[in-house]
Amino acid sequence: MNRTFMDRTHGHRDALIRRRDFLKAAAGTAAAAAMPGCAGVLYSDGGWRSEAAILRASYDESSLLGAIEAGLDLIEPPDVSGKRVLLKVNLVDLPRDNRPIVTDPAAILAAAEAFRRRGAAEVIVADGPALQRDAWEIVEAVGLARMLDEQNLTFVDLSTADLAAVPNAGGLMGDLRTLYYARPVLEADVVVSMPKMKTHHWAGVSLAMKNHFGMLSGLAHGWPRNQFHVRNLHHAVVDFMHTLQADYAIIDGVVGLEGDGPVRGTGIEAGVLVMGSNLPAVDATAARIMGVRPEAVDYLRMAAGVFGPIGEANITQLGEPIAAVRKPFRLMPHQWSLAG
């Protein structure tokens, strides 16, 4: 049975609606609280507790599959048996100069295989790249097309796929009251956010929550979905969480991108996958591995207590401890205050 955007709020919808007025008020003060030089950044996990799994991995096929299966055992995803799973990967742009800007094809294939072993009837690989309209040029260039063929998997360009209007359940983006999602996202039973672990020159970090951008239609919102950037990128991330969030996250941090992300910058070997079903907890954990204070990232702070926890004390770390894998990513000079 297909799920709807209402289902994906994981039963917390009433709480989300009640908290929305608080969020609107908090948004006004968030920037000031995160300014360089502030002694601390105010946020609350609101009683949330969750967990995130950290797995060491390389791009060796057996290593990846083993790590992903171990992660799925540590934090169970929704039951995928007999269902359609959509892997929302990150293919932001055509990689140039060997910059690791997209979810690695080996990680994508391993995740697909892991969900198939769990009984998924169908696994779809999908994205709506932000910076170029021709998604297939990226899919072909990174070798993903041939690899998908070999595994009898399909790719869907979410930018030009059939779309459906969904009310913006967040309301932080002011007049943008309707969001147009690619219909394959709505029709999937389980959506898995599979981003690259990256720094981002506007957002701070680009992880599982930020990866929601590519679920929206390019036909309706354009490239690079600039409507969301100009209104406030952080508010957009939170609105997307209110409206339709992925059911599970697998962050490809085997080789991440540091510096001028999401498309310039340089590769950095972090050697990990970060996984879990609570996206703020997963993103906060990945941020800590990257040497970024989650509470200094506006959208993560705004998500705290609404969708999950970002405080280390409220996230049970499974697999590797953060300290064992911490690998500070280089940040842009204007983002020095995010480091911690």
Added chain:
Amino acid sequence: MDAATWTNTALEELLGSLAVDGSLPYERGWSSATEPTALLVMALLAHRAADPAVQSACAWLAARQRADGFFAASATHGDRSWTTPLAALALHRAGAAGPSVQTAAEAMLAAPVHTFVNTTPWLYATDTSIPGWPWTMADVGFVEPTAMAMIFLKAIGRGGESRVRQGAALLRNRALPGGGWNYGEAVVLGEPMYPTIVPTALALLALADEPDGTTQAALDWLRSQRGRVRSPVSLGWAAVAATICGPDGEDWTTDVQAAWEAVPMHRCSVLGRVLCLLGIAPRTGHPLAVAG
């Protein structure tokens, strides 16, 4: 197989993807959309103008036009869309004179666009006060929608409009230092961005009748990509631009045919097939040419 036979075979294969109403989707099994249907009309006009599919596709396109002159992007999304100039150009080339094309032109010339002034140079290093055309109404101008609007307005003889001249200025301003265009940000935070095929091809087509050093650098970059372009969509647009803007005799037909044969059907979108056919159309009378 000679070129004519190959083209006919390819056309037949493409026409097999037509919906009963004569429209095309981006991918098989999806809803019909304006961009592939408009490009289909132009591909048919280039190769088989008398085919009845031209009229059915035009009728479908005409039904997508809104009262305000803009066209919707698909059968299922009725908002004003960036596909307006493509649809209107297709109708114009097909001889659909009358209010629909002119109404679309007036809508495009009055389309709201947002501009910024006094942008800190290190942030974008572009003049953000130049309007151009946006992807979505009242957003800022980007390269591809600006180029599409210019191609249409030039094609109907409105190239002298101040909005078109501003569009040309935007394209020149957004050109990458090393040649070519991307979506519309040449430099971000002091770092030059990378050119990509589709925006470069569209911008070249928009400026085809006013070449200069910027277009030559872009054309040089585009031609340097020959043999590296992988997807039929990018290859098709590159071939169109090279045919129309390149030196006499520039012909990417063999590249296009090779891609058509090599890329399996499930990895070649309907849009890609249409663009391949546009990519092998001759320069003279090409529906996307604004000069000559």
